[in-house]
Amino acid sequence: MDLSHSLNWYLALSAVLFVIGVLGVLLRRNVIVILMSVELMLNAVNLTLVSASQAFGDVSGQILVFFVMAVAAAEAAVGLAIVIAIFRNKLTVDINEFNLFKN
């Protein structure tokens, strides 16, 4: 498909999804939802990369997406393991309770 005219739409969509993800990180108190919002942000970036790759005819963008997905998977796994470890002690996933770094 020729994206020389409609690339902007894809980019705009990606921006909107990214902002939704940012809001989710900043506004929700559930740690797991925050992690999911981070995944949403990563997906928005992936979308940007793929649409740019198609627009410029360069496959490197999609290869980068490949790597981003792998890293996102690793990060999700480790993040969830940390949440489980903390949950064992605190019995909550409210992020406002994780404040041992205070002062």
Next chain:
Amino acid sequence: MIAPFLFFILAIGAVAAALGMIIARNPVNSALLLVLNLFCIAGLYLTLNAQFIAVIQVLVYAGAIMVLFLFVIMLLNLAEMPRPQQFRWSYALALVLGALVLAQAVYVIAEGFNVIPAAASPEQAAATGTAKAIAMDLFTTYMLPFEMIGILLLVATIGAVMLAKRRFI
């Protein structure tokens, strides 16, 4: 004609699912809505001729990562979070910042790019997203990052196992 139509359907679906995800009270609902969002994005990849990536998205993201999320949610047996009771200035600031980010992004997009015309014919366009095209670069130019990713995943696995164990040995 179908293309813009597809794009809009999928786009609205993605945005709606995302919004729903961050608004939903029940974390299971949030997870499921995110799965829906991921499917929509996979569809968008298909409209962009990125076949391989679309399939990977469904398999890895929706099929593995989200399943993992759901496992954890159900394992922890989380209840619904209450709505925020009082107004906090941090919420307002967050909304403002979100709006600013969006504004900046839109501004950049509106600035416009010099787009190099891509492939001319649909066949060539379709050829750019195939597994073969990706594999050609992945296993030659990007061989080292590929191996590093493997090690990264190994490390993550070990890390996750260590973190989630009952006792540290």
Next chain:
Amino acid sequence: MENTEFLVQLILLLPLAGAIFNGLVGLFIPGLRKEGIIGAVGTTVVAIPFVLAVYLFFGLQGHPEPAIAKIYTWMAAGNLSLDFAYRIDQLSILMTLIVTGVGSLIHLYSIGYMHGDRGFWKFFAYLNLFIFAMLNLVLADNLVVLFLGWEGVGLCSYLLIGFWYQERQNVQAANKAFIVNRVGDAAFLLAMFILFKYTGGLDFGTVLSEGPQLSTTVVSWVVLLLFIGATGKSAQIPLFVWLPDAMAGPTPVSALIHAATMVTSGLYLLARLSPLVLQAPAIMAVIGIVGALTAIMAATIAITQNDIKKVLAYSTVSQLGFMFMAAGVGAFFVSIFHVMTHAFFKACLFLGSGSVIHAMHHVEHDLQHRGLIPGHGDPETPLDSEAHQHPTRNNPLPYDGPFDAQDMRTMGGLGKYMPTTKWTFLIATLAIAGIPFLSGYFSKDEILWKAFEYGVDKHGYAWFVWGVGIITAFLTAFYMTRCYVLTFLGKERWPHADQVHPHESPVTMTIPLVVLAFLATIGGFLGVPAVVERLLGVSSWIHHWLGAEYGGPVAEAAVSPHGDNLLLIEILLLVLGALIAVAGVLFAWSRYGKQGLAYDGVIRERFGALYRWWSQKYYWDEAYDKAVVDPVIGGSYKGLAPFDQNVVDGSVNGIAKLTYAIGRGLRVIQTGFVQNYALAIVLGVVVVVALILFV
């Protein structure tokens, strides 16, 4: 001469090595800390340089050019290069011989004197260090190395005066010496700065060739400042006040430093820079007058002193005044001549007094052991603090306080028990008094003759110098004989003298006495008077050795030739000098020999208020206390101490408090809530992107 550089290095480094050895052994190797080893090392490292100096001395016969040995470049900046450079010429070799010769005798003496002292090794380390510094001073080829030695001897003087640091007053005396010297040193430094600015160099070659060509004002300032420095080191008015207090140090120290060597540094400086000094006639008058005033002042004080070392201390100040008198009339080689003879007899006198004090300490211990005087924890005879000056049953001493081994009022009759000490002391006393044909006669009368000659040459102040010199010569003979008679003749005045006797000092102490007495006897023949030169054809060796007109380094004031007119007057003056000396000796001998201590009372009555001034040392210390010391201490308490506490400490503490306050203020950011941190991150992103887009 070949090997000069090597020999110079050896001469300088041997004492330094001795100091390091003694110091390190004393500190770290208790096994080697034997008096025999330390004493032997300490003495040898001074005796060997003496032998080497003799060798160099013979190499200098015939007045070759001075050899300059440059050992090491200390610092070089721009055009100025300061080196450790040393000059071997007639003057420096003569001084080196005096320093190492008399020095090694005193080291030998110290082995006996300091026997049993816990700081024996420290003493020899300091003494060796002193010799090193003094050699640097006299052998230096530039003013900077000289100043290094100058400061070094001041330091060693401080260390040695306060050697028995457990007594507070010893430490105070050491501080006083150092601080008063510092004032002189500041003047010296100023002189060096001026010289450098105007001549561009500080080595003697430059200073002595360029210096005399500068304007009279500049030269006068330089010479005046150097003289002020010399008054500090050589104990003249106004900076002499440290020398009597310095007697708190062990007697070998007094002999070496405060009689024979360190105090002569000022004279050496003037002699070395004599071509320069001669260009400042006004300052020469100052030097002469100050020397004369100092001489007579110290002599009057010495008449009233009861402590044997104090008598000798004031005598030193007085004799140094004589040397400056000679410098003031342009006869620098005569002042060096008197330096030499004074070293002989004054060192002999001090070592003799040390021998006496040593013996009286034994008397003291004996009396204490037998319980005859308080001390050694003897509870039966407590001191009656209200006893007055007459011997009573409770306080058998004629003065307040405990037994003082240095006070002549409890001496007397020691000649019976200590013959060697007595005879050497007598010879040295007669020498300093100026009895004919002993060394003091030649040097002192040469000074007086030169003053007279200079006065005839139409320099008015020289008459004043001469007159004062005559009176002081008489006083010198008087008080020194008083000292001898009260100590060695007459009845024994210490309590229970029938039971407790002193005894002669060991051989390590008496050999130096004999050697020095011998030198005091014949040393004068090195400088026969001019008239003798003329009539008998014998030449004054020292004049020919040092004098510039014969190729030596010491300049002399030009006096218009008077041919044979003054020959008769010169001979008469020689006779007059002899008569004064003999009169002084006989007068004191008869009075004190017959009446003993009581004659002091006669003098006190006859001179009344004057006597009080003399015995209170003209109230110099009190005046300095009021004028300088008290304001400085008061100013420190009121001004500097609060400044230190409030401003200096305050700013340091203030910085700490400020840091703490900033930290407390910034802590607020660390809320602990992750979402706040995320908020901050997003805010940062927005700002940075905005900056990139719009700036």
